[in-house]
Amino acid sequence: MxxxxxxxxxxxxxxxxxxxxxxxxxxxxxxxxxxxxxxxxxxxxxxxxxxxxxxxxxxxxxxxxxxxxxxxxxxxxxRAVVFQNHSLLPWLTVYQNIEMAVKKVIPELTSKELKEHVTHYVDMVSLDHAKDKYPGEISGGMKQRVGIARALSIKxxxxxxxxxxxxxxxxxxxxxxxxxxxxxxxxxxxxxxxxxxxxxxxxxxxxxxxxxxxxxxxxxxxxxxxxxxxxxxxxxxxxxxxxxxxxxxxxxxxxxxxxxxx
Amino acid sequence: MNQDLALRIALPLLVLLVIIQIWSSIASVVEDFPTPADTYVAAFGGVNSEGDEVVGSLSDPFYIENEDDKGLFWQILNSLERVFGGFALAIVVGIPVGLLVGMSHRFFQAFDPYIQIFKPVSPLAWLPLLLLVFQDINMTAIATIFITSIWPIIINTALGVRSVDEDYMNVAKVLRFTPLEKITQIILPVAVPYIFTGMRLSLGIAWLVIVAAEMLTGGIGIGFWIWDEYNNLNYPNIIIGIIVVGLVGYLLDLMMGRIADYFDYTKRGI
Incomplete structure (x- = not known):
């Protein structure tokens, strides 16, 4: 099976x-x-x-x-994908990149739940300090962590x-x-x-x-x-x-x- | 730093002196060509080289003698209204067309030949046809500016759409974005800087074209004013007109540049 x-x-x-x-x-x-x-x-x-x-x-x-x-x-x-070159949207911050995915896939969340959910995944990859930065401002490793967090955030x-x-x-x-x-x-x-x-x-x-x-x-x-x-x-x-x-x-x-x- | 600032002021002034020198020598050779001094007087008022008391065209740009005789400010304002009218129409039509052409290969195949053929046509070639259609100077000028402005907007919008990274589209696919979500959340953020580049180009060309268009249509507007001053033998005013057109064009470009930067995510503090 x-x-x-x-x-x-x-x-x-x-x-x-x-x-x-x-x-x-x-x-x-x-x-x-x-x-x-x-x-x-x-x-x-x-x-x-x-x-x-x-x-x-x-x-x-x-x-x-x-x-x-x-x-x-x-x-x-x-079937979430983490792409080789992270493919974060450069006009959104770390937090917004994850939020965009969650909003689309789990639209029933209230704004409070949404915030908790996104924050949970930001914390999971230890990027709380960088959550308001744009992808252009963080290192390659950090970008890839955001990519992982974004993929996992949609469960x-x-x-x-x-x-x-x-x-x-x-x-x-x-x-x-x-x-x-x-x-x-x-x-x-x-x-x-x-x-x-x-x-x-x-x-x-x-x-x-x-x-x-x-x-x-x-x-x-x-x-x-x-x-x-x-x-x-x-x-x-x-x-x-x-x-x-x-x-x-x-x-x-x-x-x-x-x-x-x- | 201070030395740099000094040079930045001094060098253009030096070039200005050279320009005035060349201008003076042309004026001494060509009959009736206004001298720099006469042009200054014609602009700001005073007594010219022939001893006449002159009210400068720039010292009272707001006067309204009658419908056909208005100050420079009103002429410029009128030209700007037409430019922005045609420009706004071109944005409303051009951006959606550009999005379609950029997003769909079939639309591209359908529209591209006409874009390529009509793009190099001087907008002034359309003017008689438009005059025939509208029988109205204002509408004709606006329509001419519309035709002028639309090509760079369509072309740059389509270019912006096509420059969207395949990876971003894959992200959108995995998240199952609707076509509208793809446009608003992925395509437009990427394309907006391109669209504004197109708009900036369009506005620049529109400002070039309006002067010529108004010379042909007559009535009011800075182009008409310059031609009218020629007919009235007020030659210094032609030069004043040229300088004013240049300054306004420069301000328009500066303004569009600022707006473009504001919407460009790559220039947002990164």
Whole structure:
């Protein structure tokens, strides 16, 4: 019984001159409720395409993507997306960016409830001090935290993250991963995170989906990460399970499906 | 800092001296060309080089002798009324058309050829046709300004709409915004600075065109006034007219710039 199911999913993009580009094909995946999934692969492996199909921003050209038995036929707030480049609206403050989403998705809130709700999510990502700042005035890491808060504030069933920390430096990235793990302990929802960072995948997820190289990319291997939450980055460095997972992914990416140009 | 300020005042004054020098030499060569001194007298009153006592056109700009003989202030006011009339109409029509053209590829395909063809036509070419339609100087001038102003507004509005980041639209899609919400909450905030750039361009061109249009239509207005002064052999007033038109145009541009900045989120204290 799948919560989020992908059955024989295929995505074909038309090219000029009538040709076709098969981005992904034969993707079968069964995601449990409250599971954290990492999708990893080289660039061009169709992992973003996969995420977009779950988000509904792109539709599968064959097969089914369904959430709680309902086929996904477009985007919706029950599948919130944290975009790689945060995509905050630059003319709204941190608070207003979150408020705009909440107002639209949960319109029945009174103005007092709305304020409490938004403030709760601002606090969750520790941005109370910056809530009246504009996105142009805060750092990349802070912007991405706002993006996460905005996505969570609409209480999605699934949180989709497209390389959310890809554009950040490694220290900021580590801090944000910690942040995300802490939030996840509280919120406990289903998360799908696209990444090309091996440590990020192992640290955050319950299962790592490894994609073969495109075109015609598909799921190559699925790795169970048998580590208890909450996880501690430093302690894990010597944990045999962590090392096993890391090596499995590295071997997949750099031996079985090595890519020259990366 | 003080030195900078001094230069900022001194340099334009230096250029002014050069201009006056060139002007004087032109006046000494060309017959009847007003000298700087005569022009000053014609503007602010006094005794000119021929010994005549003159009331300056700028010293009493508010006089109303009769319907056909009014002070410079009224001429300017009349021109401004026409400019803003046509300009307002162009905004009301141009922004929605620009939004449609920017948002829909089909609308773009439908309208683009006509925008491209009519945009380079001098608005004055429309004037006889408009005069034929309206049989009224005022309406003709307003309609001419409307045609002048509408193109930059349509083009810049459409450009603004097309410059909306795909990511913002994805946010709107995930939140299931209605088309109206997409326009008011995503597209307009992005497009407004572009729209104001278009409006600023439009107003600038409208102010250029109104002078020529009024020379053709006659009646009242700063353009008519300048032409009338030529016919009355009051040549210094032509130069005064040029300077006044320039100053008013500069003020209009300054005003539009301020308004544009106010609505531009990228300039809001960031």
């Amino acid at each position: 799948g919560f989020l199911e992908l059955i024989d999913v295929e995505k074909v993009f038309p090219l000029p001159k009538g040709e076709k580009y098969v981005a992904v094909q034969d993707v079968n995946l069964d995601i449990r409720e409250n599971e954290i999934i990492a999708i990893i692969g080289h660039s061009g492996c169709g992992k973003s395409t996969l995420l977009n199909m779950i988000a509904g921003l792109d539709l599968a050209t064959a097969g089914h993507v369904s959430l709680e038995k309902k086929d996904i036929d477009g985007p919706g707030p029950e 999605p069933k699934v949180l989709l993250m497209d390389e959310p920390f890809g554009a950040l430096d490694s220290l900021t990235r580590a801090a944000l991963q910690e942040h995300l793990m802490r939030i996840q302990q509280k919120v406990k929802n289903t998360v799908i995170i696209i990444t090309h960072d091996v440590d990020e995948a192992v640290l955050l997820s319950d299962r790592v989906i490894m994609m073969t190289n495109g075109p015609e990319a598909t799921i190559g291997e699925v790795l169970e990460v048998n580590l208890e939450h909450p996880r501690e980055r430093v302690a894990l460095q010597h944990d045999p399970e962590y090392i096993r997972c890391r090596e499995a992914i590295l071997s997949f990416l750099y031996e079985k499906y090595a890519k020259d140009d990366e």
